[in-house]
Amino acid sequence: MSSITLDLFADHEPEQQPKREQIAEQSWVLRGFVLPWLERLLPELDAVLAAAPFRQMVTPGGFTMSAALSSCGTWGWTTDRSGYHYSRQDPASGKPWPPMPEVFLHLAQAAALEAGFAGFVPDSCLINRYPPGAKMSLHQDKDETSMAAPIVSVSLGLPAVFLFGGFERGDKCQRVSLFHGDVVVWGGVDRLRYHGVLPIKDGQHPRLGEQRINFTFRAAR
Numbered sequence: 001m002s003s004i005t006l007d008l009f010a011d012h013e014p015e016q017q018p019k020r021e022q023i024a025e026q027s028w029v030l031r032g033f034v035l036p037w038l039e040r041l042l043p044e045l046d047a048v049l050a051a052a053p054f055r056q057m058v059t060p061g062g063f064t065m066s067a068a069l070s071s072c073g074t075w076g077w078t079t080d081r082s083g084y085h086y087s088r089q090d091p092a093s094g095k096p097w098p099p100m101p102e103v104f105l106h107l108a109q110a111a112a113l114e115a116g117f118a119g120f121v122p123d124s125c126l127i128n129r130y131p132p133g134a135k136m137s138l139h140q141d142k143d144e145t146s147m148a149a150p151i152v153s154v155s156l157g158l159p160a161v162f163l164f165g166g167f168e169r170g171d172k173c174q175r176v177s178l179f180h181g182d183v184v185v186w187g188g189v190d191r192l193r194y195h196g197v198l199p200i201k202d203g204q205h206p207r208l209g210e211q212r213i214n215f216t217f218r219a220a221r
């Protein structure tokens, strides 16, 4: 390669600029945002899951969720036949949820800032594991006390088609493909939009294997 060619690429720096896609007024996809954090994130994820393993939860309607869940931080999200709520304890162990690793917190704050939400302090990180075939039906996230804070979502492993709807269940949905390393930040006027995940297609991810893992950082209280 000639030095002239090298100089052209040096000016362009395509890897330095995270791609930011706006999908609604206050909702952003940050493509590949988590990739530089990944090797610090995954060992902490393993430690959290050793203390609070994934489990499948039952909804108040009596359906077992196809995604398996865990949490870290002060508050963890749980559901059973009596309802959904944030709890300080892991119902499986009766112990407090593992603390939120510092690198999780810093990643969530960096992503929120990139999307225009300064001062985000999540006190909950819900971790969803989707094996192939698992999905999440259309729902709203409205169990958080404060609707002022955004939600930061991190996608790892197998890709997913995310459904991003309106404010009524029947509103038309956008389909947004989410890939390993993508971060989505939703807040403000978009905070109460209906959303869901289509069934995950079969596949093997080179780093994460046969699964999709999604973190959602929230200010629960």
Ligand code: MD3
Binding pocket: 126, 128, 136, 141, 151, 153, 186, 190, 191, 192, 193, 194, 195, 196, 197, 214, 216
């Ligand atoms: C859109 N998780 O855990 S990302 C959930 O990929 C959840 O595992 C999905 O929906 C997943 O509740 C979707 C997170 C997400 C969270 C809150 C939202 C998307 C949102 C609020 C408004 C719009």
Ligand code: FE
Binding pocket: 139, 140, 141, 195
């Ligand atoms: Fe949700």
